[in-house]
Amino acid sequence: MSVAAAKIEAPYKAGFFTRERLDSFLPPFIGLAVGAILWQVIATIWNQEFFPPITDVIRRLGELTEQGKILSNLVTSLTNLAIGFSFSVIVGVTLGMLMGAFRKVEMALDVYVYAMLTSPSLVFAPIFFAIFGLKNIQYTILGLIILYSIWIIVVNTAAAIRTVxxxxxxxxxxxxATExxxxxxxxxxxxMPMVFAGIRLGMGRAVKGMINGEMFIIAVGLGGVAKAEGQRFNADGVLAVLLVIIIVAMVMQKLVQLLDARVTSWLPSTARQGKRRANAD
Amino acid sequence: MIEISGVSKTFPARGKDAPVLALKDVDLRIEDGEFLTILGPSGCGKTTLLRMIAGLAEWDKGEITVNGTPVRGPGPDRAMVFQAFALMPWATVRDNTAFGLELRGVPKAQRRERADELLTLVGLKGFENRLPGQLSGGMQQRVGLARALAVDPEILLMDEPFGALDEQTRRLLQEELLLIWEKTRKTVIFITHSMEEAVLLGDRVALMSPRPGRILNITQVPLPRPRAAAVDQIEGSAEFAKITANLWGQLREMQTIRVHAGEEPAA
Known part of the structure; x- marks a missing residue:
């Protein structure tokens, strides 16, 4: 009996490429591959300056990396992102909890939070720049990252507390139980599930805030590289940086997701999928 | 012993709605070790009354005492079983069961042992590490019962605990509750809207009527104990049929008067 059982089980256990792994890896892989091929084909046929084929973009990315423009700027950008976003999470969650728990705090702050949530945070960039100046450029970027990401975290956390x-x-x-x-x-x-939904949305916004600040206000970090390439009309350079930014955003998103999955592992899998869909911002 | 005397409660007016007299002059005495069922149509205030005894709701007039001490809030002498189970979806069956003990600061090993003991009692041995979401409704309510028993309360307050379950599960759990009660002999106040359930479980059935919510009368249930092993016989007996028919007659009257004449039923 045990021999027969082992034979039946064997194909499912063998190797790295189990059925489940393939099922979860293959669709996104195929999606990316098809996207890249389409990009290449259309860009080649269309032959426009501003829409270079993906091979050119990747070659440019290699050049920029060799010139040392990517890695050092990536470190600058990621450091700012980490500091700013951590601040947003800690302060945002705390503030959201106070608003969710105490009706009066909520009534007092609601209007500010929603005003900030809906206003384009980039308008504050010149103000920050005026305050911090060239000497403390980093603070301007941090301010933008925080302004972009904190409000959605506050709003979601407050709602999470209210809907317990x-x-x-x-x-x-x-x-x-005591209070x-x-x-x-x-x-x-x-x-926790809703708080994390807010944190994930905040993460995407934090990346946007960082790049916007770097590109439009002070040319530093990855955004700075993209701006410099853009000014030289190097479409392949701009897209190369964009590629890096997208990868950064996706990796960060994945990290938050992993933490979320750990903390809220008790959610039934259907609710988790529903949440993911609701999060597609 | 629980004594409720002259308890009244009015829910204040809300918007266009007039104030609602939820409970009016409720008097009730529950002896130690008694199984009292409270039966009534929806909206008669039976759950409100139970929540008051639990210390979760306030009243305007009258007094509720447990062993002579006025109720001012929840206490360790009372534990509640909820209609919608109220289990924490993130905590395992064991942690849910031990929750009351955890709040009281019982050391981990000790509360774990106690939880496992009660989970065995309610037939959930082997499910200790599951999450509530992985259990059926009946099993979830077993956890709810185990959680209440874990703190070893004098009084068990059960708010339509089987109301959300299907008929078959409900019958099984009624039998098991009888079995457990006959072993532990706690004072139980059990809310239900099913007269069969009220009669099968209770020593006495307090019938409540709505608008305003009040105790209409109390029926002694002379069916012999222990009942757990003889549920089928009891439910087939003439005595059982007579009592439930009588209760149904009264319940129906409460409803029909309102439907046909639009009047308040006479007290």
């Missing part, structure tokens, strides 16, 4: 099921809070009270216990043992874990 009342039934669970009643349950906690009936078992004599502190209610918060840490019920409200906090129950709000």
């Amino acid at each position: 099921p009342i039934a669970l809070i009643e349950m906690g009270r009936s078992y004599c 502190r216990q209610l918060f840490f043992k019920i409200i906090l874990p129950a709000s």
